Amino acid sequence: xxxxxxxxxxxxxxxxxxxxxxxxxxxxxxxxxxxxxxxxxxxxxxxxxxxxxxxxxxxxxxxxxxxxxxxxxxxxxxxxxxxxxxxxxxxxxxxxxxxxxxxxxxxxxxxxxxxxxxxxxxxxxxxxxxxxxxxxxxxxxxxxxxxxxx
Amino acid sequence: xxxxxxxxxxxxxxxxxxxxxxxxxxxxxxxxxxxxxxxxxxxxxxxxxxxxxxxxxxxxxxxxxxxxxxxxxxxxxxxxxxxxxxxxxxxxxxxxxxxxxxxxxxxxxxxxxxxxxxxxxxxxxxxxxxxxxxxxxxxxxxxxxxxxxxxxxxxxxxxxxxxxxxxxxxxxxxxxxxxxxxxxxxxxxxxxxxxxxxxxxxxxxxxxxxxxxxxxxxxxxxxxxxxxxxxxxxxxxxxxxxxxxxxxxxxxxxxxxxxxxxxxxxxxxxxxxxxxxxxxxxxxxxxxxxxxxxxxxxxxxxxxxxxxxxxxxxxxxxxxxxxxxxxxxxxxxxxxxxxxxxxxxxxxxxxxxxxxxxxxxxxx
Numbered sequence: 001x002x003x004x005x006x007x008x009x010x011x012x013x014x015x016x017x018x019x020x021x022x023x024x025x026x027x028x029x030x031x032x033x034x035x036x037x038x039x040x041x042x043x044x045x046x047x048x049x050x051x052x053x054x055x056x057x058x059x060x061x062x063x064x065x066x067x068x069x070x071x072x073x074x075x076x077x078x079x080x081x082x083x084x085x086x087x088x089x090x091x092x093x094x095x096x097x098x099x100x101x102x103x104x105x106x107x108x109x110x111x112x113x114x115x116x117x118x119x120x121x122x123x124x125x126x127x128x129x130x131x132x133x134x135x136x137x138x139x140x141x142x143x144x145x146x147x148x149x150x
Numbered sequence: 151x152x153x154x155x156x157x158x159x160x161x162x163x164x165x166x167x168x169x170x171x172x173x174x175x176x177x178x179x180x181x182x183x184x185x186x187x188x189x190x191x192x193x194x195x196x197x198x199x200x201x202x203x204x205x206x207x208x209x210x211x212x213x214x215x216x217x218x219x220x221x222x223x224x225x226x227x228x229x230x231x232x233x234x235x236x237x238x239x240x241x242x243x244x245x246x247x248x249x250x251x252x253x254x255x256x257x258x259x260x261x262x263x264x265x266x267x268x269x270x271x272x273x274x275x276x277x278x279x280x281x282x283x284x285x286x287x288x289x290x291x292x293x294x295x296x297x298x299x300x301x302x303x304x305x306x307x308x309x310x311x312x313x314x315x316x317x318x319x320x321x322x323x324x325x326x327x328x329x330x331x332x333x334x335x336x337x338x339x340x341x342x343x344x345x346x347x348x349x350x351x352x353x354x355x356x357x358x359x360x361x362x363x364x365x366x367x368x369x370x371x372x373x374x375x376x377x378x379x380x381x382x383x384x385x386x387x388x389x390x391x392x393x394x395x396x397x398x399x400x401x402x403x404x405x406x407x408x409x410x411x412x413x414x415x416x417x418x419x420x421x422x423x424x425x426x427x428x429x430x431x432x433x434x435x436x437x438x439x440x441x442x443x444x445x446x447x448x449x450x451x452x453x454x455x456x457x458x459x460x461x462x463x464x465x466x467x468x469x470x471x472x473x474x475x476x477x478x479x480x481x482x483x484x485x486x487x488x489x490x491x492x493x494x495x496x497x498x499x500x501x502x503x504x505x506x507x508x509x510x511x512x513x514x
Contacts (some may be wrong), residue, residue: 059186061179066384068429072334108385109173115432117173129176133168 033070040065040121041078047123048103057124075121079104088129092117096127177486181350183375188360195359197235202358203258203266206240209289210282210316210325211272214305214344216242221431222347234358235267241284243261252285255296263299267357270328273309277324293331302336302362303328306350308447311339311371318453329371336362339371343447346428349376370450372422381418383446384426387411400441411438415459417446 028036040060054091080100089093092111099106101119109117173444177195179186220227237243238258239251246254258266269292275281279288287295297303305328308314316325329337338357340350353373356365366374382388390396390410397404397411410416418426421444425436438444443459446452456464 058311059189061186063180064183088173090167091173094173109177111290117177120176120180120186129169129172133172139162 033074034068035071036064036065036067037071037074037078040067040071040075044079044101044104044121044123044149048101051123051125055125055150060121060123062119062121080108086130094129096130163399177425178352178355181348182356184356184360184364192359199358201234201236202301203238203262204269205238205255205258205266205300206243207289207292207296208241208284209270209272209274209310210323211307211309212315215271215350216240216330218344218347219306219350220347222351225283226242227351234355238266248285248385252287258486260297261298266299267354268296268303269354270303270305270310271283271307273313273325273327274331275316275325276331276448277322277325281323290331297332297335300335302338302357303332304338304340304357305329306340306345306369308341308450308452310341311341312450314343315453317410317451317476327461337371338362338365339368340376341370341372342423343445343452345448346376346424346430348428349424352376355470368422376424376428377422377448379422379424381421381423381426381438382416384424385418385438388428389436405441408441411441411443414443415457415461415462416443417449417452417455417458418444419462421446421449421452423448 003150011064034067040062043060049059050056050058053064071099080105082098082100082102082104084096084098086096088096092109092114095106095108097106105122105124107120107122107129109119172189172193175196176186176189179189179192183193185191205409236258239255241251244251244254272282272289274289274293276290279290282289284292301320305311309325310328311317313321313325313327313330316323317327329339338353340353342349353365353376356375368377369375370377382391385391387408387410390408391412395404395407395409396413397409399405400414412419416438418438425444426438429436429439445458446455449455456462
């Protein structure tokens with residue numbers, strides 16, 4: 001049940017009307033971090049420890065949890081920029097970048113229209129999407145052999 | 151007909167590499183709200199599982215659910231039809247008509263008895279089954295006959311899941327949900343008027359790739375991945391609700407500033423769906439973002455739930471309980487369904503009160 005205190009509401013409305021109040025609420029709505037960047041960073045740290053110890057990779061789906069623009073900023077600030085930036089052109093663009101923490105990669109998939117399809121953090125030595133797949137290599141070999149036979 | 155999967159071959163024919171396929175599987179896994187570790191399993195299933203036969207039955211409906219599913223962008227209905235399923239009967243989408251159409255359904259049933267998937271949209275009239283017939287067969291008979299050999303049933307849209315608009319007061323046809331007629335088969339409900347397109351295709355894709363057991367449902371038979379939280383929980387206007395800032399009319403300052411639509415009748419607090427996060431039209435917007443209160447269309451009896459523009463706190467009779475009781479009991483078909491509808495109607499008339507949130511505040 002919602003209870004409205006008329007005095008409080010009037011005060012809030014007055015605050016909203018001033019440009020400062022309006023701006024701050026809009027900013028709040030769009031960029032307020034949900035607080036999920038912290039737990040994700042701890043999950044990344046645990047996954048990186050696992051990678052170093054056992055070699056097991058981990059994938060974290062950033063679309064699976066509330067993750068606002070504010071959270072993304074906090075995550076980027078904590079991880080920093082790394083040495084590798086790659087672009088994959090397959091069913092649209094995919095950005096694959098190693099963060100400032102080696103072994104921690106950001107992978108953003110976009111469709112042909114540039115819309116975001118999915119966003120992941122991969123904790124691995126080389127993301128699988130960068131590796132040539134055996135099937136593709138076999139197809140390539142067949143094409144090359146056909147060209148050479150001509 | 152059901153045959154071997156075509157996705158990898160089709161992708162290769164279109165110059166899509168294995169990397170593209172991996173990306174597709176990763177994004178599909180994300181859209182299904184599944185752990186990313188399952189992406190390789192989905193890839194394996196899409197490459198190796200046979201395409202199951204699907205029979206789609208449309209009963210008392212407006213074709214809105216079919217219209218919606220054809221707008222799904224990930225996976226698209228074309229992806230599903232050409233790659234993952236063998237859609238053997240869908241009287242809106244199939245080219246065949248008349249006897250040839252019904253023959254296709256009968257043939258698919260015979261060939262795949264015990265293994266095909268039935269998708270139903272629309273409610274079923276039981277007061278007088280002849281109210282809705284296809285090729286001279288009543289919806290009731292066609293559902294019973296087709297469900298008999300089904301591995302599972304997916305009820306898409308609120309009409310098939312809970313009776314929906316045909317079931318609304320005064321329910322002239324005695325419309326009931328699939329679950330009130332078929333009680334011996336697993337039924338997954340994907341309610342909505344219509345459901346969000348990618349929710350429909352994602353649940354179908356999950357069923358096909360990971361199986362029925364992988365889909366966890368709530369007490370109303372809805373997949374928890376998409377119906378686990380209320381719209382209110384994820385609404386971007388929630389901070390205004392928490393601060394007690396409400397639009398009072400559709401054109402006041404609050405409405406222009408995007409304040410909470412609770413007082414204008416928003417059913418977001420009691421409606422479970424991913425409208426606020428997945429959104430509609432490829433993630434463009436959803437009703438509340440467009441300035442209109444949520445109607446609560448994924449919930450049983452949403453049409454009779456006290457009026458679209460009345461705040462939730464206004465009394466609305468006991469429709470909601472009636473909906474839950476019908477589902478929980480898996481109510482006996484036919485007469486019982488009609489009796490329930492009539493009892494609900496009588497209670498509705500008796501419980502009707504004209505009151506809004508402002509009156510409630512004055513009284514309290």
